[in-house]
Amino acid sequence: MLRHFLDLFDLTPSEAQSLLKQALDLKARSTGGQAAALLRGKTLGLLFEKPSLRTRVSFEAAVQQLGGSAIFLQAQEVGLGVRESIPDIARVLSQYLHALAVRSFSQSTIDQLAQHATIPVINALSDSAHPCQAMADLMTIREVVGRTQGVRIVFVGDGNNVARSLAVAAALLGAHLTLCGPPAYHFPAEFVDRFVQTFPDSPLEQTDDPAAALADADVVYTDVWTSMGQEQEAATRRAVFEPFRVDEALMARARPSAIFLHCLPAHRGEEVSDAVLDGPRSRVVPQAANRLHFQKALLLWLMDRPAVRLPRRSTTPIPRRRKRTG
Ligand code: CP
Ligand code: NVA
Numbered sequence: 001m002l003r004h005f006l007d008l009f010d011l012t013p014s015e016a017q018s019l020l021k022q023a024l025d026l027k028a029r030s031t032g033g034q035a036a037a038l039l040r041g042k043t044l045g046l047l048f049e050k051p052s053l054r055t056r057v058s059f060e061a062a063v064q065q066l067g068g069s070a071i072f073l074q075a076q077e078v079g080l081g082v083r084e085s086i087p088d089i090a091r092v093l094s095q096y097l098h099a100l101a102v103r104s105f106s107q108s109t110i111d112q113l114a115q116h117a118t119i120p121v122i123n124a125l126s127d128s129a130h131p132c133q134a135m136a137d138l139m140t141i142r143e144v145v146g147r148t149q150g151v152r153i154v155f156v157g158d159g160n161n162v163a164r165s166l167a168v169a170a171a172l173l174g175a176h177l178t179l180c181g182p183p184a185y186h187f188p189a190e191f192v193d194r195f196v197q198t199f200p201d202s203p204l205e206q207t208d209d210p211a212a213a214l215a216d217a218d219v220v221y222t223d224v225w226t227s228m229g230q231e232q233e234a235a236t237r238r239a240v241f242e243p244f245r246v247d248e249a250l251m252a253r254a255r256p257s258a259i260f261l262h263c264l265p266a267h268r269g270e271e272v273s274d275a276v277l278d279g280p281r282s283r284v285v286p287q288a289a290n291r292l293h294f295q296k297a298l299l300l301w302l303m304d305r306p307a308v309r310l311p312r313r314s315t316t317p318i319p320r321r322r323k324r325t326g
Contacts, residue, residue: 003302004114005122007107008131008168009198016135016172020148023139023290023297030065030293039068042303045093046124047113048103049075050228054264055124055132058291059101062299065292071097081109090116099303105229120302127161127229128191133263134165136294137221138173140287144259145218149174154217154254156180156210156244157271158237159187162223162263167195171202178205180213182240210244214253221261222246222271238270247273251281259283 008016044063046056060070080089090113093100099120102110107126114121123131142148153170155163159179164187167177179186186206187195195204207213214220225241226234251260260272260282268274276282 002118002120004117004120005131005298005302006110006114007123007129008134008165008172009194011172013172013174016138016169019135019294019297019301020139020142020173022300023135023294024142026296026300027290027293036065037067038300038304039063039066042068042098043096044068044070044299044303045097045100046070046072046103047075047078047080047089047093047100048072048124049080049105049109050103050125052103052124054288054291055101055103058288059124059295059299062292062295066296066299068098068299068303075104086112087116089113090121091118094118099299122298122302125161127227129165130161130263131165131169132291132295132298133162134169135298136290137166137261137263137287138169138175139290139294140261140283141175141219142173143286143290144283151175151218152216153177153219153221154180154213155221155223156213156246156250157222157241158185158225158227159191159206160223160227163187163221164191166221167204168198171195171199171204176203176205178207178213178217180207180210181244183208184240185237210250211253214250214258217254217258219261220246220251220254220258223263224265224267225271226267241271245271245273246276248275248279251276251279261287264288 046059063070086109094117097119100117101122101124102113103124104110104126107128110123110126123129138148141151145151153175155166155177158181163179170177225237260276262272262284264284266272266277
């Protein structure tokens with residue numbers, strides 16, 4: 001059955017568990033090359049409206065290391081929704097590719113591509129979600145903290161795409177997230193409603209008090225105050241988020257064992273100080289590395305499915321032409 005990876009709300013806890021396990025297995029096997037041919041003959045397309053370092057390179061490297069290939073397309077060059085309609089692009093790309101990863105300003109563009117594609121579509125970041133990032137983050141937490149169950153994550157900053165997906169990934173895997181930031185930038189009501197309906201037993205806390213939030217944090221996470229596409233709000237946001245910079249004084253409020261994560265790219269000196277980003281509690285580099293391993297697991301889950309068998313033809317065979325005899 002065709003599956004997409006659009007939002008973590010679409011995943012069951014057991015699917016999230018098995019993807020995480022597969023990612024850890026693939027990482028353990030990555031030096032032996034045993035997984036090398038699993039995607040031989042498969043092509044992944046990447047259709048991006050926004051810049052990227054980690055997502056683009058880790059997806060391209062993942063598919064190549066599994067024996068497949070990647071084609072990168074800039075949405076502007078393709079004329080997504082301008083030169084050609086989104087449904088037409090989805091239908092045509094489905095003829096050439098085996099999966100399509102999309103980075104878009106709007107979740108609805110990705111959803112629309114998925115609606116008309118006959119290949120798996122992967123959300124490689126939208127305005128409201130960054131599911132690949134969040135699953136790789138839970139993988140990092142599993143490795144560093146030793147478990148995900150009961151882990152307390154405090155996300156300091158904006159209730160953005162990264163924070164939302166992290167909250168859902170945490171709930172799927174038994175961890176929980178507190179968002180600590182200015183109330184005007186807490187999670188939107190429709191996200192909270194959907195979260196509460198999907199995970200009635202998982203707490204989702206929001207506060208503007210870093211001291212209280214951080215007291216029992218196992219993981220302190222932050223992301224930029226101004227996401228791609230919000231550049232015109234940068235000055236306003238800088239002023240509002242100033243008390244929420246993750247610096248050494250703020251980290252000192254967390255448990256001594258607490259680690260620091262950031263999806264990157266970081267705006268050094270804004271949401272995080274150099275001392276924290278480069279300090280002994282930071283795990284941002286292995287965190288970025290896990291994008292590769294999680295996405296290998298994801299590509300195998302989505303692409304390495306037995307081909308759909310076409311029904312046998314039941315029509316009467318066309319009779320062979322008789323040889324002419326004289
Ligand atoms: N974390 C992340 O998605 O990075 P890029 O924007 O560089 O892909
Ligand atoms: N919230 C950031 C994440 C970048 C990986 C953005 O959307 O720009």
